[in-house]
Amino acid sequence: MIKKQLKYLLPILVPLFILLLPADSFGIAGMTLIEQRIIAIFVMATLCWILEPIPIYATSVLIIVLELLLVSDKGLWFTKQAPPEILGNTIDHKIIMGTFASPIIMLFLGGFFLAMAATKYRLDVNLARVLLKPFGQNPKFVMLGLMMITAIFSMFMSNTATTAMMLSILTPVLALFSKKDLGRVAFALSVPVAANIGGIGTPIGTPPNAVALKYLVNENSISFGGWMVFGVPFVVVMLFIAWLLLTSLFPASIKEINLNIKGRFLKTPKAIMVYVTFVVTILLWLMGSLHGMNSYVVALIPVAVFSVFKIITKEDLKKISWDVLWLVSGGIALGVGLDKSGLAANAIEAIPFADFHPLLLIVGASVLCLLMANFMSHTASANLLLPLVAALGASMHSLLPYGGEVILILAVTFAASLGMSLPISTPPNALAYASGHIETKQMAKVGIILGITGILISYAMLYILKQTSFFG
Incomplete structure (x- = not known):
């Protein structure tokens, strides 16, 4: 009481x-x-x-x-x-x-419209069906395919919506495992892990990325395609490590898995318009340097198209997050x-931050964010730390040899998305835990290892990009 x-x-x-x-x-x-x-x-x-x-x-x-x-x-x-x-x-x-109407909000709104239209016209499920076919029936490789597709969807859709969709596809597969088969745990964990990691790949993949963009402006601004240059390789490396970790900690006893996902691509005029708009929007995001529009302007194109042609109706608008x-x-x-x-x-x-070594500052800020993100909302963690980190980075000239405030902001942003040790850490974790196939200690073991590993890899990648003058 x-x-x-x-x-x-x-x-x-x-x-x-x-x-x-x-x-x-x-x-x-x-x-x-x-x-x-x-x-x-x-x-x-x-x-x-x-x-x-x-x-x-x-x-x-x-x-x-x-x-x-x-x-x-x-x-x-x-x-x-x-x-x-x-x-x-x-x-x-x-x-x-x-x-309330910041360009960052408009970017997310465009992402929500794309995700909603893709779900409404079954583009997501049909893509999953097609993309999973090449991975065969070996449990290890089926899980790798499942993680890759989940991560790709999470780059452009809500992590929560992606997890819910992929878990529904996975439900009949989990029924094939016995209660004692650890492979069941690996598959159940693979979806939230891939969704959390995949969101790092694009500016619209997860809210902390959008918060970070608010402070990456002027000479420090990063385009949609520029973000993907370092975000996607990070996702690929982390996915591979997560796959190896899950297959080694929770090996499957069964030798074959048959994924039976039924469905076909819709060919109605509205469905075709969804497919075309989806592809065009992503291409425009990736080629910002050619046409001159920034990612915020491009994000409103699907909003207009889907509204004008009644692909997203006023009833659908009630379902937006x-x-x-x-x-x-x-x-x-x-x-x-x-x-x-x-x-x-x-x-x-x-505060005498000038007396601190810049590397100590980067490590301290990102580790603090990782700890916070395990116990509270990733977005809330980013919202609390990034304003202070941005002001700190702008004022510390000793950070310049290490990439300046950009490196500091990105290290903290990546850390915010790597907090996934508990069921309360993220909605994808909560959804997976609710399936009843995972114990908290199993999720914690995987989350802690991936969180620490992910921070170390982010340092390495950001350092490499700094050496190649990607951040100026």
């Missing part, structure tokens, strides 16, 4: 306590009231995302509303009564409200607050 009360009271009482403290007690010289309020909002968001007294998307909406009320130029009248030097910089309310879009919006708003108030820059100056 006490724990339940603390769950609701801490996100309220701790921020209130912070607001009542003298501004100079934070160790930041000249801290303003606006900066102090941003700290309170940040702490509130952290506690709400960790304890979940309210849904995590509701926390994001609360961030935006509190910023509008307490730190914006159109906020409550009594919040702006102090002298300017004590009050600090109020934030333009249009910038805060604009987080609006909670994910709101969650990302809140993270962007938190970053706006930290940046525009001057708090992030002032906090970085107040």
Whole structure:
């Protein structure tokens, strides 16, 4: 009972306590009231995302509303009564409200439309049926094929939707294994593992990638195809390691598996339009340097096409993961607050990060993100850390020989998607655990090994890309 009360009271009482403290007690010289309020909002968001007294998307909406009320130029009248030097910089309310329609949100919306249309017209299931055929009937290679297809779908679809679809395909296969056959565990784990890893491959694959793009701007901007240059090789390497790990930890006793996926490609005008739009959108994303449109603009093409031709109807719109879009919006708003108030820059100056070795900083930030991502939402972890990491990277010249803030941001972003040790770590993990074929300790063993391995591989790949001047 006490724990339940603390769950609701801490996100309220701790921020209130912070607001009542003298501004100079934070160790930041000249801290303003606006900066102090941003700290309170940040702490509130952290506690709400960790304890979940309210849904995590509701926390994001609360961030935006509190910023509008307490730190914006159109906020409550009594919040702006102090002298300017004590009050600090109020934030333009249009910038805060604009987080609901950020280009990052539009990119995700386009991805949702593509995924929904692909599911509605059975493009996903039929592709799985065709792509799995070459892998034969050997359990090891069937599982490899299953992981590859899951990862590919996860690059362009919701990881949760991909996992749900692939687990439904896998259900009759899991029934072939006896209760004592460890191969059943390997197959059940292969889908969420591949979905979590596959999302790293593209900017729309997982929300932390979208959050990272918010801070990769100007000379540090990365195109859709540019992201895939390092994202896809990372996914390939990690998938191969995950496959070897699963087949060695949970070897299958049966010798043959027959995947019987029924279906055929639809040939209706609307289905053909879905196929063409899907291919054209992906090609436009990959060839941004040729046509000049960025990935955000391209993402709205399928939204327009599918809406105009009634491929996605108003009933379908109700099924879009609006909670994910709101969650990302809140993270962007938190970053706006930290940046525009001057708090992030002032906090970085107040802490002697310049005395730290840059490599220690990169390792420390990514390991912290990995730990957080195992116990809370990947998006929430990225939302909390990336604004601080971006400000830190921009201020530390000692990071330049190691790739500057880009390397730091990407290392933390990759770490956010590698947190998959527990059923609560990600929705794909929860779906797989709910199937009843996996024990928590089995998932934890695989998740911990892949998390640590993935961080080390990301360091190696980012270092190689830095040596080839990919990041300038």
